[in-house]
Every structure is written in C-alpha cells, then in structure tokens.
Amino acid sequence: MKSLSDRVLARLQADMQMPDLSGTRYNLLRYVACGGMGSVWLAEDTVLKRRVALKVLDFAGPADDLGVRLLREARILASLEHPGIVPVHDAGTLPDGRAFCCMKYVEGQTLTQHIATLNLPDRLRLLERIAEPLDFAHARGFIHRDLKPDNVMIGAFGEVLVMDWGLAKVGVTSLEAGETEIARAVQPTQNSLHVTGQGSVLGTRGYISPEQARGAIEVDHRTDIFSLGAILTFMLTGSAPGELPAASGTMPRPLRAISEKAMAADPNARYQSARGMTADITHYLNGEPVSAYLENLLERSGRVFARHRTAVVLVGVYLIMRVLFILFVRR
Amino acid sequence: MNKVLLGVLLGAILGAIDGTTAWFTPEARAEIAGIVIGSTIKGIIAGILIGVFARKVHSLALGIVFGLGVGLLLAFIVAQMQHGYYFQIMLPGGMVGLIVGYATQRYGRGPKLQQT
Numbered sequence: 001m002k003s004l005s006d007r008v009l010a011r012l013q014a015d016m017q018m019p020d021l022s023g024t025r026y027n028l029l030r031y032v033a034c035g036g037m038g039s040v041w042l043a044e045d046t047v048l049k050r051r052v053a054l055k056v057l058d059f060a061g062p063a064d065d066l067g068v069r070l071l072r073e074a075r076i077l078a079s080l081e082h083p084g085i086v087p088v089h090d091a092g093t094l095p096d097g098r099a100f101c102c103m104k105y106v107e108g109q110t111l112t113q114h115i116a117t118l119n120l121p122d123r124l125r126l127l128e129r130i131a132e133p134l135d136f137a138h139a140r141g142f143i144h145r146d147l148k149p150d151n152v153m154i155g156a157f158g159e160v161l162v163m164d165w166g167l168a169k170v171g172v173t174s175l176e177a178g179e180t181e182i183a184r185a186v187q188p189t190q191n192s193l194h195v196t197g198q199g200s201v202l203g204t205r206g207y208i209s210p211e212q213a214r215g216a217i218e219v220d221h222r223t224d225i226f227s228l229g230a231i232l233t234f235m236l237t238g239s240a241p242g243e244l245p246a247a248s249g250t251m252p253r254p255l256r257a258i259s260e261k262a263m264a265a266d267p268n269a270r271y272q273s274a275r276g277m278t279a280d281i282t283h284y285l286n287g288e289p290v291s292a293y294l295e296n297l298l299e300r301s302g303r304v305f306a307r308h309r310t311a312v313v314l315v316g317v318y319l320i321m322r323v324l325f326i327l328f329v330r331r
Numbered sequence: 332m333n334k335v336l337l338g339v340l341l342g343a344i345l346g347a348i349d350g351t352t353a354w355f356t357p358e359a360r361a362e363i364a365g366i367v368i369g370s371t372i373k374g375i376i377a378g379i380l381i382g383v384f385a386r387k388v389h390s391l392a393l394g395i396v397f398g399l400g401v402g403l404l405l406a407f408i409v410a411q412m413q414h415g416y417y418f419q420i421m422l423p424g425g426m427v428g429l430i431v432g433y434a435t436q437r438y439g440r441g442p443k444l445q446q447t
Binding site for chain 1: 419422427437438
C-alpha cells in the first residue's frame with residue numbers, strides 16, 4: 001500500500017479544518033494561521049463587502065467549553081472598544097457546528113517580525129502604545145494573561161493592536177452573572193502553557209509572571225505588567241527574559257531598571273499600572289530621571305547635558321568667545 | 332516659562348554680561364554703568380521681539396534665524412552710535428540673539444489654548 005506524502009496529509013488536514021460557511025454571509029478566501037483553540041481564516045463579508053478574520057474552532061460541539069470560551073473572548077473584545085484592541089464584528093456557530101468569531105482582519109506584522117527595523121526610541125514608543133490598550137482593559141477589570149510579542153500586531157499604517165484575548169480573565173463586574181471563568185485545559189501550542197482553571201497554568205514561557213506560573217488563581221492586572229516588562233526586555237535584547245541572560249548587559253541602565261521593576265517577583269514591587277511603567281519610559285525618552293533607577297552624579301550630568309546639548313554648546317561658545325575677547329583686549 | 336518672559340529674562344541676563352565685559356576695555360571703563368544699563372535694555376528689547384516671534388512662529392530654525400537677525404540689528408545700531416567696534420559689539424550681540432532665539436523656541440511655553 002502506498003503511503004501519503006506529508007504535503008498531501010497537510011492538505012487533507014487543512015481541507016478537514018476548512019469551515020463550512022454555506023448559508024452564512026461569509027465567503028472563505030484563505031487560511032491564515034492556527035492557534036491553541038482553532039484556526040484563523042481570511043473571509044469576505046458579502047454583505048458589507050469587506051475582508052474579515054474568522055476564528056473557527058477545530059472541533060464542533062454545541063456545549064463545548066472551547067465554544068463558550070470563544071464566545072467569552074468575543075464578548076470581552078466587544079466590551080473593549082479601543083483603537084489598540086482588535087474589534088469583533090460577530091460570533092456564533094457555523095453550519096458544521098463549530099463556534100466562530102469574526103474579527104477585523106489586520107494586515108501587518110507581529111511585534112517579533114516588526115522589531116528588527118526599529119531604533120531604540122521607536123521601540124520604546126511602540127511599547128508605550130502597547131501599554132495603552134492594556135491600561136484601558138485593566139481599568140475595565142480585564143487581564144490579558146498571555147501578553148507576548150506574537151500577540152501584538154503592527155498594522156500596515158503603524159497601528160498597534162493587542163491580539164488574542166482568549167485567555168483573558170474577566171472581572172466579576174464586567175460580564176453578567178453566570179459567566180464564570182472556564183476551568184479546563186485547552187490544546188497547548190508550541191512553547192505555550194495554555195491551560196486555565198483552578199491551580200493550573202496558562203501563559204507563555206518567558207512572559208508569564210511567577211504567580212501565574214504557580215497557577216495562582218488570584219492573579220491581578222500586575223501579571224500583565226510583568227509580561228510588559230518581559231516585552232521590554234525582548235524589544236531591547238531581541239530575546240525573551242531568561243533565554244539569553246548575557247544580552248541584558250547591552251541595555252541602558254535606566255531601561256534595565258524599568259524592566260526589572262516591571263518583572264519583580266513580588267507583584268507589590270512592580271509598577272502598579274501600565275501607565276506607571278510607560279510614564280517611566282516617557283521620562284527616559286525625554287531625558288528625564290526615571291523612578292526605577294537612582295542615578296549617580298556623573299550619570300545625571302551626562303543625561304542633563306545630552307538633553308540640553310545645543311543650549312549647553314551655545315552658551316559655552318558664547319562664554320569662550322567672551323573670554324577670547326577679554327584676552328584680545330588685554331593684549 | 333512663558334516665551335516672552337523667558338526671552339526678556341535671558342536677554343536681560345546675557346545683555347548685562349555683555350555690558351559687564353566692557354570693563355576689560357580700559358577706555359570704556361569710565362562709562363561702565365551706562366554700558367551695562369544700555370546693554371541690558373538692548374537685551375530686553377531683543378528678548379521681547381524674539382519672544383513675541385516665538386509665540387507666533389513655532390519653528391526652531393526660524394526662531395534661531397530671527398534671533399540672530401534681531402541681535403545683529405540691535406548690535407549694529409549700538410555700534411553705529413559708538414562709531415566703531417562693529418566686530419566687538421555685533422558678534423556677541425548676534426550670539427545673544429541666537430541663544431535667546433533657540434531658548435524661546437526650545438524651552439518657552441506657548442499660550443494656553445482657550446476652550447470654545
């Protein structure tokens with residue numbers, strides 16, 4: 001008997017995963033990517049004539065926990081209306097019984113792909129923009145819990161979107177009663193520990209906070225602050241914390257201090273909000289002292305000089321000119 | 332700080348320093364008080380003009396050019412009155428204008444926008 005090649009098998013698998021969109025307003029265009037819960041497809045909304053991303057579960061099941069989970073993610077996204085959070089258009093069940101969620105199709109790159117082209121100030125400004133939707137979500141009682149460079153998309157026009165809120169924790173006041181957190185394991189993706197529930201672990205290695213890694217149930221928004229600090233480390237060194245310890249030596253000291261404060265083991269020692277962390281980043285960009293780092297006199301002088309370089313040079317030239325004039329007159 | 336106020340303060344301080352250095356010129360030492368006062372007033376006038384310009388025009392390059400121009404012009408008028416010392420008066424005068432022009436654009440705060 002002849003065996004099937006990997007390519008044929010992959011094709012068959014893709015065909016099997018292909019969602020049945022018959023009778024819906026969507027036309028399937030192409031496969032985009034797969035995730036822990038299902039696959040993402042590019043489709044056309046035939047009513048509004050626009051391209052959308054369809055997140056479809058791999059398996060059907062009306063009472064399936066993953067279906068509830070996808071619906072929950074859709075509800076979270078629907079309640080978080082922010083330019084930095086990918087908007088959801090629709091959610092429901094396809095004719096083949098699989099749950100789906102229709103979202104804005106974002107054309108662009110993930111942070112991992114995008115970062116190499118940026119200089120340091122641009123990277124830091126990007127981090128500030130990642131923190132904005134996060135701060136917005138925290139203010140409304142949501143915690144992302146899986147913040148990592150692959151979950152940040154940079155659009156073709158520079159828009160920054162925080163994606164994949166599938167593991168988000170919902171504040172009890174944010175959804176109606178009965179929408180309690182789902183406690184079940186989901187398919188793990190590569191390098192991921194995607195599991196939720198009591199005493200279990202979720203998140204991604206390198207970006208997950210210690211309390212989240214321990215499986216603590218009472219994690220709060222500061223777990224995202226830890227992940228934001230890990231993203232800062234990634235943006236500055238090109239690798240996740242713990243992957244390449246030697247690379248941290250190349251980070252400017254104030255930025256390293258910001259990253260370390262955000263990634264403190266004790267949540268109380270971290271920044272208490274994403275805004276607090278970005279305030280320090282903004283101070284660094286403006287040549288001002290950051291709260292996380294106590295600089296010495298030499299560093300302070302260097303920073304002040306760097307910040308007011310032109311003014312210092314102009315006044316210096318003026319004073320030198322004055323001294324030269326005095327010397328000239330005396331001769 | 333307000334752009335005009337910053338211009339006036341900086342112009343006055345640099346103008347006063349400018350005038351004080353005349354003390355090192357023996358023939359001008361007898362008139363040092365008048366020179367310092369005149370130079371300070373010149374600095375204040377330059378500061379007002381440059382500060383007002385900075386409020387109207389938000390451009391570092393234009394601010395520097397305007398400051399230099401005002402500094403040189405006022406210094407030229409003073410040099411004309413002195414019948415000489417063009418280089419000794421105009422170079423520092425231009426430099427003061429340039430510094431005030433830069434500082435008002437870079438550090439001065441514009442007027443608050445009124446809500447309608």
